[in-house]
Amino acid sequence: MPVEFRKDIFSEERDDNLNEIGQPTQRQDALGHVTGRSPYYDDHLFDNLHHMRCKRSPHHHARIRSIDISAAERMPGVRRILLGKDVPNNLNTLLSLLDFGIDDEPLIADKKVSYIGEPVAAVIAETDRQARDAVAKIRVDWEVLPHVLDVEEAVRSDAPTVNDVYPDNVFVYHGSYDHQKLRYGDVDAAFAQADHVVEGRYQMSPIEQAPTETCGAIAAPETNDRFVCYTSTQALFFSLGTAAKLLNVQSNRLHFIGGTVGGGFGGKVDSLHEPMAILGCMVTGKPCKFMFDREEEMQVGAPRGAERWYVKDGVMNDGRIVARKFTGYFDSGAYTRLSSYAIIKCVGHLPGPYTIPNVYADVYCVFTNRTPATAMRGFGITGVDFAIEAHMDKVAETVGIDPVELRILNAYRDGDMKAHRRLAKNTALIECCQVAAEKSGWRISDQARQASSLRDGGGDRAQLPPHTVTDQNGRVEGFEGTGYAGGNKGGMPSPMEQYQTIPATPAAQPAPQPSQTAAPANRPAAQPSQPPASSVPPPPPPATSPDADQLRDRTRHSRRFSSISGLRRR
């Protein structure tokens, strides 16, 4: 069926003529694809290519008492077996490059494993088969620990700690709260005045991206003291920075080549293969390939994480939604990866594309003993949109209104204030609903058919709520740090700090240290990559009550916040 383009919608608003849309255009990479010559990472041949395979955890959660690699080392073709201690800087969190979060994940686990498939050793051998045979000879003495696989069980006080950096199994936002908050207006007062209160519980299972090409990388020594790395990554510079950090090398010694990706869908940003392949190359001096096989791709490759949502709406008899309250749990799996960021995106998106005057959300990034989650197409949005739209249908049924008309009635219109305090513009939900109804032969009222995103928005609908109820629910202690999410940046000033306008005081120069003494006892020690302690003044003593410095730090947090979540003017 030919695609029909509705260029008439908003035609008076646009200055583009969309000449390219609706016309066939040749992709620049199509010739390579149909001839089989597009250079995927595994299409680079090297003499003497070595292969890396990992010994992986068979347990959801276990402490590593010891690892015996002696028999494996004697296997034919084995060049080297890497353990956690062989990784120069064996602790990272993916978004540390954005100063977001605390390093919480080893490249190769050396103390404990927190999900099935977590690597504890990597064999480098002359053939893939030899590497696999040697992996089978590695003996690990496990002390199996109790595990937790459900987000709501994981946040209970009696749950086992999944990730030692976050003892309560929740990511800590802004160094202050165990969840990401949205407060807009007063939902409880609105519920009391609403004609109906509609509640729902929704959840989404993890979803594997399942690219046809499995994740991987090949690294080889170059002749100029650099390492070339061919990779399937979707995020070339992100992977480069991550590899440089984990391997403690200057990034200009790493030469990354990518861009031809055999399907990614978000699952190729975790940057685990590049540092492993480069490390294998560094220790053997040989070209080294590290790739997931299909079983690893499905079991160990990070999926879109599971989510569970509780949604509560206050609705008037005429269908107007006057309050919406969310409690959400993202299943981050054993480590943070990108889930903390997904939640920032998610909360910015709430309450969906509707103008609702009172909105409340508590969204938790929860650690469980499941495979760490990562990006996938619209992550942070997809799961909650499923919950919101399923809930809209439930509201329509409760109030007795057509579900399409309910959406048109409550949709954002241009000029409306959104719950994250930005004015809506270029809104088009109403038009989408109208076209969908027309195409599917779904009858809607004349009033709904005549509604427009361009009319009747703004005015009173542009006003912030007269009063927003705030609270300190979920306040946590011990995570004060300089980073946006309480990240441990040690003595390294962040890029933002170079531009801060508030005069620095001695106590805050350089970047204030996280108050280690107030941190959880089992928090990991400072990273080896930090400058020697003598080069920085001692950190300020941990304060129990907010003082001027901390207040200023908090101001700075909010400024960092704007750099990540996009509060800058659009």
Add this chain to the structure above:
Amino acid sequence: MTKKPVQFQLNGDQKATFVDDGQNLLDVLRRGVGDLTPKFGCAQGTCGTCTVLIDGQPHMSCLTLAETVEGKSVTTTAGLENGAELHPLQKAFMEQFAAQCGYCTPGMLMAAKALLDTNPNPTREEVVEAISGNICRCTGYEAIINAILSVAGNSPQRYGVR
């Protein structure tokens, strides 16, 4: 580990190489004789991206023992082009957006060629059946089916005899 000599025709050229016991054809094609057009997707016979023709029949090269192609004729995507000229299937895939990431494309092309070589005028259902062993994760099957149909039977880009 014993090495065995194997001789076969690859896209019309005679090839001779040594293979390990149990080595699969995909590995020998890619690493042994340097034809990188068949791709590794699963090594389990489920994704079809390693599909090649052995004596005209489609086979998953990842599940084919390399030594079994002794004396046989293997065709891969590298053998589709006629000099500088693309095969009609390649043209159709290129012009009709039947290759997004491109990773399943070599397998799809070989499955389609196997069909059209024996059944130049297939129905839509027969095309669907012919590529049912090939998984695509991003292009979408509709564009691929349409591209294959466009070079079948009496269509303007009629499937050329090769």
